[in-house]
Amino acid sequence: MTPLLTIESLGVTYRGRGTERRAVDGVSFALEPGETVALVGASGSGKTATALSVLRLLPGNARVDAASRIRFEGTELFAASNEAVRAIRGRRIAMVFQEPATALNPRMRILDQVAEPALAHGERSATAARALAMTMLEQMGLADAARVARSYPHELSGGERQRVVIAMALLLHPALLVADEPTSALDVTVRAQILDLLRERQRATGMALLFVSHDLAVVASMCDRTLVMHDGRIDEDAPTRRLWTAQHSPYAADLVRAASGNVVARGEGGE
Ligand SMILES: Nc1ncnc2c1ncn2[C@@H]1O[C@H](COP(=O)(O)OP(=O)(O)O)[C@@H](O)[C@H]1O
Numbered sequence: 001m002t003p004l005l006t007i008e009s010l011g012v013t014y015r016g017r018g019t020e021r022r023a024v025d026g027v028s029f030a031l032e033p034g035e036t037v038a039l040v041g042a043s044g045s046g047k048t049a050t051a052l053s054v055l056r057l058l059p060g061n062a063r064v065d066a067a068s069r070i071r072f073e074g075t076e077l078f079a080a081s082n083e084a085v086r087a088i089r090g091r092r093i094a095m096v097f098q099e100p101a102t103a104l105n106p107r108m109r110i111l112d113q114v115a116e117p118a119l120a121h122g123e124r125s126a127t128a129a130r131a132l133a134m135t136m137l138e139q140m141g142l143a144d145a146a147r148v149a150r151s152y153p154h155e156l157s158g159g160e161r162q163r164v165v166i167a168m169a170l171l172l173h174p175a176l177l178v179a180d181e182p183t184s185a186l187d188v189t190v191r192a193q194i195l196d197l198l199r200e201r202q203r204a205t206g207m208a209l210l211f212v213s214h215d216l217a218v219v220a221s222m223c224d225r226t227l228v229m230h231d232g233r234i235d236e237d238a239p240t241r242r243l244w245t246a247q248h249s250p251y252a253a254d255l256v257r258a259a260s261g262n263v264v265a266r267g268e269g270g271e
């Protein structure tokens with residue numbers, strides 16, 4: 001199979017006032033269509049910088065190595081025009097970040113926001129875009145999708161907001177969803193529900209998923225493969241199930257130890 005996404009020698013350096021921070025240092029990996037891969041590592045290990053690179057959304061003070069390559073569905077992302085990248089972003093690659101509140105416009109009704117990617121990618125009819133958005137909201141496991149649709153973000157719970165953000169991300173049926181700590185801001189019960197939703201949507205649509213987390217327990221139940229990141233590098237690339245019993249790197253062992261308290265995720269990981 002041709003990989004959906006190929007990252008080769010990704011290097012990212014952040015520049016500050018007289019300082020430089022090497023956030024990503026020679027990261028290479030590939031994702032097959034439909035594959036679910038976890039990118040796990042301690043805070044500051046370079047996970048978000050890697051995720052943002054895939055979307056070409058790094059902040060202005062970030063420099064990417066000249067030799068870095070990211071190929072997605074035949075496009076070299078770093079060589080592509082802004083227009084070409086915008087055509088991919090939100091349509092072929094979608095993203096969900098940690099904090100659902102920041103992803104939503106406080107002054108816009110939910111239905112209109114969820115419909116936005118359709119309008120941004122060429123749908124001329126607002127009515128058709130809203131209909132598409134409503135259909136997607138109805139698949140998000142909301143107790144009352146119609147109420148959520150006419151609400152403003154502040155009228156919703158954190159879990160509802162994250163379901164809305166996921167609906168927006170999935171609206172145009174992306175081939176790849178990049179989810180960066182999508183449940184870290186949620187309490188444990190809601191977190192489990194959102195993970196269920198993501199897993200169910202991934203299985204129903206066959207999209208590939210790059211799931212970023214600092215917690216191995218969170219990703220264990222949904223990712224076939226886990227990449228362990230430490231200090232800007234991929235330390236380990238292993239089937240998730242194997243990682244629980246054997247780790248090559250001490251950082252992977254740390255993650256397993258930290259996650260071992262989470263009995264639920266371990267049980268699901270062995271299914
Ligand atoms: N906008 C930024 N400017 C400068 N340094 C940054 C910026 N974003 C992240 N960093 C630094 O880059 C490193 C990697 O950060 P990040 O990719 O956010 O890690 P993670 O997502 O694994 O927690 C960290 O040392 C972090 O402090």
Ligand SMILES: [Mg+2]
Pocket residue numbers: 047048049180181
């Ligand atoms: Mg991060």
